[in-house]
Amino acid sequence: NDCHKNKNCKPIPVNLRFEFLTNSRVWDITSLNSKNFHMHVFRCNHTTFQHLTITSPDESRNTDGIHIGASTGINITQAKIGTGDDCVSIGDDSHQITVTDVTCGPGHGISIGSLGRYKEEKAVTGIIVKNCTLTNTQNGMRIKTWPDSPSPSIASDIHFEDIIMVNVSNPILIDQLYCPYTQCDQKPPSKVKISNVSFKNIKGSSFTPLAVKLVCTRGIPCENVELTDIDLTYGGNQGPLTSLCSNVKPTITGAIKALACATSSLAPLPLSKK
Ligand SMILES: *[C@@H]1O[C@H](CO)[C@@H](O)[C@H](O)[C@H]1NC(C)=O
Ligand SMILES: *[C@@H]1O[C@H](CO)[C@@H](O)[C@H](O)[C@H]1NC(C)=O
Ligand SMILES: *[C@@H]1O[C@H](CO)[C@@H](O)[C@H](O)[C@H]1NC(C)=O
Ligand SMILES: *[C@@H]1O[C@H](CO)[C@@H](O)[C@H](O)[C@H]1NC(C)=O
Numbered sequence: 001n002d003c004h005k006n007k008n009c010k011p012i013p014v015n016l017r018f019e020f021l022t023n024s025r026v027w028d029i030t031s032l033n034s035k036n037f038h039m040h041v042f043r044c045n046h047t048t049f050q051h052l053t054i055t056s057p058d059e060s061r062n063t064d065g066i067h068i069g070a071s072t073g074i075n076i077t078q079a080k081i082g083t084g085d086d087c088v089s090i091g092d093d094s095h096q097i098t099v100t101d102v103t104c105g106p107g108h109g110i111s112i113g114s115l116g117r118y119k120e121e122k123a124v125t126g127i128i129v130k131n132c133t134l135t136n137t138q139n140g141m142r143i144k145t146w147p148d149s150p151s152p153s154i155a156s157d158i159h160f161e162d163i164i165m166v167n168v169s170n171p172i173l174i175d176q177l178y179c180p181y182t183q184c185d186q187k188p189p190s191k192v193k194i195s196n197v198s199f200k201n202i203k204g205s206s207f208t209p210l211a212v213k214l215v216c217t218r219g220i221p222c223e224n225v226e227l228t229d230i231d232l233t234y235g236g237n238q239g240p241l242t243s244l245c246s247n248v249k250p251t252i253t254g255a256i257k258a259l260a261c262a263t264s265s266l267a268p269l270p271l272s273k274k
């Protein structure tokens with residue numbers, strides 16, 4: 001399909017859809033080589049997904065492991081996910097989601113979003129990602145929103161804690177200039193307001209020198225962002241370990257200078273194509 005570049009695309013099947021479940025438990029499932037998302041969780045409440053194995057090749061597009069949307073009270077726990085796209089992604093109108101004891105890789109890491117592409121998206125609130133290990137992924141913990149959002153929305157109360165990164169390209173990332181594959185009008189910035197976000201006890205290695213990148217939206221800065229006990233290293237030869245912050249002033253404790261907004265950019269930054 002062409003869903004990566006066409007927002008009105010004809011979708012192809014996901015391996016498993018869970019829709020309108022309440023008070024449920026899904027466990028011991030293996031999903032292999034989906035054409036699209038492996039699992040799509042939509043309008044579910046109070047449901048736990050446990051002990052899952054999800055696998056597809058790292059070059060397979062749109063094969064998110066678990067995508068959650070319009071759901072409340074979802075736990076994902078004890079999962080091993082390696083795909084060509086996001087390990088777990090959390091879309092709009094999702095609340096009280098916990099992701100614990102999950103290993104990811106290969107793939108694009110754990111993402112909130114993408115948000116702000118469609119009209120009248122609802123808020124994302126109350127996300128906890130804890131005790132996860134990411135290996136050889138393109139991103140670690142990411143919040144991604146599109147520029148030029150048709151309506152304002154909110155992403156708030158999002159907490160990443162006790163995370164191990166092994167050779168992750170962008171370990172800590174807020175990207176409000178997310179525009180893969182397509183043309184975006186960069187001038188109208190993202191209208192997603194991000195607040196109350198913490199990254200705590202994040203350790204391990206970065207594949208690129210830019211280990212922390214917080215690029216928030218112009219005119220609607222991120223608020224109450226905390227970085228606590230960030231211990232990331234870079235062993236390559238593409239320059240020194242560093243960090244970039246734009247339109248955000250995080251509270252930082254327990255991080256060396258290089259990781260503590262070493263560069264604060266006020267200049268417009270280019271759109272990110274991944
Ligand atoms: C889930 O909870 C929301 C409110 O929290 C409610 O509006 C919705 O009907 C519930 N969905 C199901 C499938 O029970
Ligand atoms: C999900 O996990 C949280 C925290 O561990 C727990 O409080 C909650 O009861 C769990 N929810 C379900 C549906 O199991
Ligand atoms: C963290 O997750 C791993 C699985 O990835 C699990 O083996 C371990 O028991 C978890 N640790 C805690 C403290 O929950
Ligand atoms: C580290 O990650 C990069 C980029 O994903 C990959 O090309 C490289 O093979 C990885 N290194 C190891 C030792 O796995």
Ligand SMILES: *[C@@H]1O[C@H](CO)[C@@H](O)[C@H](O)[C@H]1NC(C)=O
Pocket residue numbers: 156157195196224
């Ligand atoms: C953010 O946290 C503060 C302090 O805990 C709270 O007062 C505020 O309502 C929160 N904002 C949002 C949008 O959740």
